[in-house]
Amino acid sequence: MxxxxxxxxxxxxxxxxxxxxxxxxxxxxxQPWLVQLVLRVALAVPFYKSGILKWHGFLQLNDTAIDLFTEEFKLHLPGGPYAFPHPAIFAFLSGCGEVMFPVLLVLGFGTRFAAAGLILMTCIIELTVPEGWPIHLTWLAMALGIAAWGPGRISIDYLLGDKAFRS
Structure with a gap:
């Protein structure tokens, strides 16, 4: 016993x-530097994969991208859904942002700007595909974390002087 x-x-x-x-x-x-790097890469992947599919060549959108914004995608606002105004412009801006912002994130260059751009894009995506909110919330959380705590040590921004880590 x-x-x-x-x-x-x-x-x-x-x-x-x-x-x-x-x-x-x-x-x-x-480690904070590793978490910041993984956040940047994890957020970059889905946007880059989506963006690269919109292009047929250098600054040439494919027809599918324009058709999506013309026929398929609608803004789900009160009283809607509504068609995108100027769908070719939205398709072009979307394609540019979905390629440019992820590249900036992975490089850690203009990181907070890129995160802010993806926050805006995520909000527009949520208005377009409201049933995707669980994944959109994840993207938003990652982008907010990157914007708040910066790129981390493994980044061009850090080498250029963005050494601030907010707590």
Missing amino acids: PDRQVMSLSFPGAAISAIGAARRQVQRLA
Whole structure:
């Protein structure tokens, strides 16, 4: 019976110790510079993949991109949905933003500007495809994190002097 009492007394201490060790390991792995780099790349991927599909050549949209903004995509606003005004312009701007902003994010150049651009794009995407809100919320959270905490050490912005890490 005394062995059982020793086991029950040592279990909470062992569990607390194991949790503390696991927490320290996670903190060692999740360095701010690594988190910032992974956030930038993770946000860049879906936008770049979508943007690259809109182009037929250098600054030449494919017909599908324009057709999407003309026929398929609608703005879901009160009283709507409404067609995009000037769909070719929206398709062009969308294609440019979906390629340019992710490249800037991955390079870590103009990072906060690129994140702000993707925040705006995400809001427009949400108005266009409201049922996609779970993934749009994820994109928004990543973009806000990048805008708030900056590009991190592995970035051109850092080399140029953006060393501010807000907490």
